[in-house]
Amino acid sequence: MKKFINDPNKVVDEMLEGFLAAHSDVVEKLPTSRVVVRKGAPFKGKVGLVTGGGSGHKPAFIGYVGDGLVDAVAVGDIFSSPSAQQIYEAIKAVDSGKGVLCMLGNYSGDIMNFDMAVEMARDDGLKVEQVIVNDDVGSAPKDKMENRRGVVGEVILWKVAGAKAKEGASLEELKETAEKTIFNTRSMGVAHTPCTVPTAGEPTFTLGENEMEIGVGHHGEPGVKRMPMKSADETTQMLMEKILEDLPFKSGDEVIVNVNGLGATPLLELYIVYRKVHEILKDSNIKVHRAYVGEYFTSLEMGGFSITLTKLDKELKRLIDAPARAPLFVQM
Amino acid sequence: MQDKISFSQVLGSLKAVLGKLEEKRKELDRLDSPIGDGDHGRTISNAFQKLTPLFESSEEDIGVLLKKVGRTLALSAGAAAGPLYGTAFMEAGKVVEGKKEIDLGDMVKMAQAFEEGIKRRGKAEVGEKTMLDTVHPAVESLKKSLSENLSLEDALKNMKEEAKRGMESTKDLISQRGRSSRLGERTRGHIDPGAASCYYIIEAMVDFLLSS
Numbered sequence: 184m185k186k187f188i189n190d191p192n193k194v195v196d197e198m199l200e201g202f203l204a205a206h207s208d209v210v211e212k213l214p215t216s217r218v219v220v221r222k223g224a225p226f227k228g229k230v231g232l233v234t235g236g237g238s239g240h241k242p243a244f245i246g247y248v249g250d251g252l253v254d255a256v257a258v259g260d261i262f263s264s265p266s267a268q269q270i271y272e273a274i275k276a277v278d279s280g281k282g283v284l285c286m287l288g289n290y291s292g293d294i295m296n297f298d299m300a301v302e303m304a305r306d307d308g309l310k311v312e313q314v315i316v317n318d319d320v321g322s323a324p325k326d327k328m329e330n331r332r333g334v335v336g337e338v339i340l341w342k343v344a345g346a347k348a349k350e351g352a353s354l355e356e357l358k359e360t361a362e363k364t365i366f367n368t369r370s371m372g373v374a375h376t377p378c379t380v381p382t383a384g385e386p387t388f389t390l391g392e393n394e395m396e397i398g399v400g401h402h403g404e405p406g407v408k409r410m411p412m413k414s415a416d417e418t419t420q421m422l423m424e425k426i427l428e429d430l431p432f433k434s435g436d437e438v439i440v441n442v443n444g445l446g447a448t449p450l451l452e453l454y455i456v457y458r459k460v461h462e463i464l465k466d467s468n469i470k471v472h473r474a475y476v477g478e479y480f481t482s483l484e485m486g487g488f489s490i491t492l493t494k495l496d497k498e499l500k501r502l503i504d505a506p507a508r509a510p511l512f513v514q515m
Numbered sequence: 516m517q518d519k520i521s522f523s524q525v526l527g528s529l530k531a532v533l534g535k536l537e538e539k540r541k542e543l544d545r546l547d548s549p550i551g552d553g554d555h556g557r558t559i560s561n562a563f564q565k566l567t568p569l570f571e572s573s574e575e576d577i578g579v580l581l582k583k584v585g586r587t588l589a590l591s592a593g594a595a596a597g598p599l600y601g602t603a604f605m606e607a608g609k610v611v612e613g614k615k616e617i618d619l620g621d622m623v624k625m626a627q628a629f630e631e632g633i634k635r636r637g638k639a640e641v642g643e644k645t646m647l648d649t650v651h652p653a654v655e656s657l658k659k660s661l662s663e664n665l666s667l668e669d670a671l672k673n674m675k676e677e678a679k680r681g682m683e684s685t686k687d688l689i690s691q692r693g694r695s696s697r698l699g700e701r702t703r704g705h706i707d708p709g710a711a712s713c714y715y716i717i718e719a720m721v722d723f724l725l726s727s
Contacts, residue, residue, distance in 0.1 A: 266593035292595035
């Protein structure tokens with residue numbers, strides 16, 4: 184393992200110290216818990232937005248704490264859910280009396296800890312709702328959607344919900360829009376090189392020199408199919424077929440596209456991928472309203488990428504276009 | 516060995532669990548790699564290390580101790596292990612509140628509550644390739660030992676053996692819970708890491724009790 188770290192057991196805390204020092208104008212840490220909150224929270228008249236999960240996904244999750252995005256993030260260890268206590272404190276920190284929406288990926292650890300935290304907050308009399316993101320087509324067949332993992336769909340949701348909350352929506356309205364966003368979003372990933380969790384010291388999986396794996400999860404969970412490396416166009420074609428048929432996306436639809444690097448794939452390659460995505464969508468008469476190409480939700484230094492599509496309606500278009508400003512996500 | 520377990524023995528057996536999980540850290544990480552994300556040993560060991568401050572406890576009440584253990588795991592340990600073991604220990608603690616020592620009858624009640632806690636929190640059933648596949652046969656074995664009037668020593672030995680058998684049974688099962696459930700058939704042939712760590716917890720407690 185070659186990494187620029189000091190102590191494998193301290194990577195999250197030391198990363199957080201650096202992050203807070205660099206972005207102290209926007210974010211701060213709760214004094215008693217590993218929770219990153221937007222400075223000035225809670226915001227009067229606005230539903231609080233909480234997310235959280237394991238670390239190792241920069242810029243997710245904490246890079247999205249900001250204006251027009253989320254208000255608080257409970258920070259777990261690498262690839263491991265934060266505790267119920269952390270999530271509970273995040274909820275309390277951003278509640279202005281208008282309620283709190285928790286947004287999480289579909290992982291059993293996150294679900295149990297959020298469940299417990301939400302129970303505790305409701306016991307205190309707070310209004311709290313949860314939505315669970317499950318956009319990864321590669322992680323389970325369509326008839327088992329409830330088993331699908333949440334990946335870049337979480338980023339799309341934070342953007343949409345952040346804009347909606349800023350408009351002053353109620354908790355009920357916000358939840359409805361959040362669920363619509365999740366319902367309209369599909370992702371699929373591929374990897375050719377694994378990542379190494381610092382404390383484990385060994386890669387989470389191994390692939391042959393000339394092999395790639397379709398459907399690998401954001402924590403190195405094994406995918407659905409291994410095969411010899413293919414070109415950018417062929418790989419993109421495979422992923423897009425799965426994504427398009429799953430919703431399904433149809434001629435005349437308008438979408439946003441996210442081509443996301445998993446940590447060790449350069450922008451150069453991501454744009455080559457996007458080139459093909461754009462061509463396929465054009466040929467399918469699907470209009471790209473906005474494209475995001477870059478690193479939005481990584482998996483440490485994994486080599487690979489994911490493609491995410493969200494079908495838009497008038498409301499989602501307005502919300503996705505709203506400006507946002509966070510340490511690692513700025514949209515004018 | 517006597518027919519009752521004292522408060523200090525319970526405390527000692529919990530300390531033994533911490534040592535055992537630390538010792539098995541790498542092995543559990545390796546078990547987790549083919550069907551998970553390779554961090555189970557680290558996660559479960561870190562979760563139980565959070566219990567260290569509780570061992571200074573002076574109040575001699577097994578129920579209170581176990582409830583504190585549960586609360587600490589549930590609230591501050593995170594990951595999936597925190598809420599699952601947390602709920603299990605809290606439930607087990609509730610049925611022996613006020614007790615300074617416990618007999619086989621108490622242990623059966625605790626074990627049943629422990630199992631129910633896991634089922635409730637994880638919404639899992641036996642046979643889905645989880646820690647429950649270790650816990651359930653262990654609980655059944657304790658119940659059987661009680662009905663057959665076995666000594667506490669024999670009951671503990673049998674329970675450990677059945678827990679081991681249960682853990683090994685997960686090798687032939689297909690995962691239906693948690694992260695590994697997405698792999699379906701590919702999980703067959705691998706022991707479930709959660710079932711394995713659960714066995715090591717039982718093994719550490721039993722070995723400590725038998726030797727103390």
